[in-house]
Amino acid sequence: MFAGKTTELQRRIALAQAAGERVLVVKPARDTRYGESEIVTHTGVRVPARSVATLDELVGDIANASADFIAIDEIHFFASEAVAPIEALLARGTRVAVAGCDIDHFGDVFAPFDALIPRASEVVRIHGACHRCGAPSTHSERLSAVTDRIIVGGIGDFVATCGACFRPSRR
Numbered sequence: 001m002f003a004g005k006t007t008e009l010q011r012r013i014a015l016a017q018a019a020g021e022r023v024l025v026v027k028p029a030r031d032t033r034y035g036e037s038e039i040v041t042h043t044g045v046r047v048p049a050r051s052v053a054t055l056d057e058l059v060g061d062i063a064n065a066s067a068d069f070i071a072i073d074e075i076h077f078f079a080s081e082a083v084a085p086i087e088a089l090l091a092r093g094t095r096v097a098v099a100g101c102d103i104d105h106f107g108d109v110f111a112p113f114d115a116l117i118p119r120a121s122e123v124v125r126i127h128g129a130c131h132r133c134g135a136p137s138t139h140s141e142r143l144s145a146v147t148d149r150i151i152v153g154g155i156g157d158f159v160a161t162c163g164a165c166f167r168p169s170r171r
């Protein structure tokens, strides 16, 4: 949370566009924080995006077959169902970059990162600053009691913490 993941994804989108690649930007339909048709960083930078309910839509859609590079934000919303469609996109030669939270507010590894990280050609872990001590942040801590694994949260719902300061949600 608040570490700059979407900013890094946007940087890669801009690089691909500058290189003349056909780029498709995708976001989960469940993430409605900023409207349906763009990805937005916490500092307000916006990039147009297609909102999908499942990544299977990308594999089945002929229009997406022309994309050289597909960038998917908030990939954890798709959980393990993201893995097969991403493998299908890679198999047909599409480059894929994803951004999301790799540890949930219980402190567990967040699917699909358990499956994607071993397959990835590059993994970048981006750290913000721990809300309590200022050390590099690795976790997202839920500020109020909740049992759902996926919560559409913004400023005020979560804080970024380091592993030492992290207090996991109770199940």
Ligand SMILES: [Zn+2]
Pocket (backbone or CB within 6 Å): 130, 131, 132, 133, 134, 135, 161, 162, 163, 164, 165, 166
């Ligand atoms: Zn800390």
